[in-house]
Amino acid sequence: MSSNTFHIANFGCRASQSEGASIQDELLDSGVQVSVSPFDAGVVVINSCTVTEEADRDVRHMIRRVSTQNPSARIIVTGCYAQRAPGEIAELPGVNFVVGNSHKSQVGRLTLSVLNGDYDAVGSHGRAEIFCSDIFLEHELHQRSHSGSGGRTRAIVKVQDGCNANC
Secondary structure: OEEEEEEEEEOOOHHHHHHHHHHHHHHHHOOOEEOOOOOOEEEEEEEEOOOOHHHHHHHHHHHHHHHHHOOOOEEEEEEHHHHHOHHHHHOOOOEEEEEEHHHHHHHHHHHHHHHOOOOOOOOOOOOOEEEOOOHHHOOOOOOOOOOOOOOOOOOOOOOOOOOOOOO
């Protein structure tokens, strides 16, 4: 495992995949290396979906697999599931940070801080730190753009900002 690498695991819609690609581009522009496997990365960003119970289950399964097979990895969970149920995710073993959609624009900076050792992995209470607020209080659009395709063979064109679930 390389402690100065990251991996982003995207779940859900194309908007989520686009946001994950933007975070990846931001990190690559900062000079850190991407890991092709979450089991070799220093930081694993799980960009979640919550459209169905199966989507939630898939995210929890990924968290458990990463924390078991790569116990030294720092796990950051973001996305719709993180926005809908931050406390539930924070209780899962291995999760260090939960970042709701309300704070998703900060995931790249948080990942860099963790990789640089500037940020404690878990708060003093032994539970993941949560960055999440009521999404309906957000009045600013945090635009992200990326030039890459996030490892996909076709470029992602973002025409929607997530689903209609108001996560």
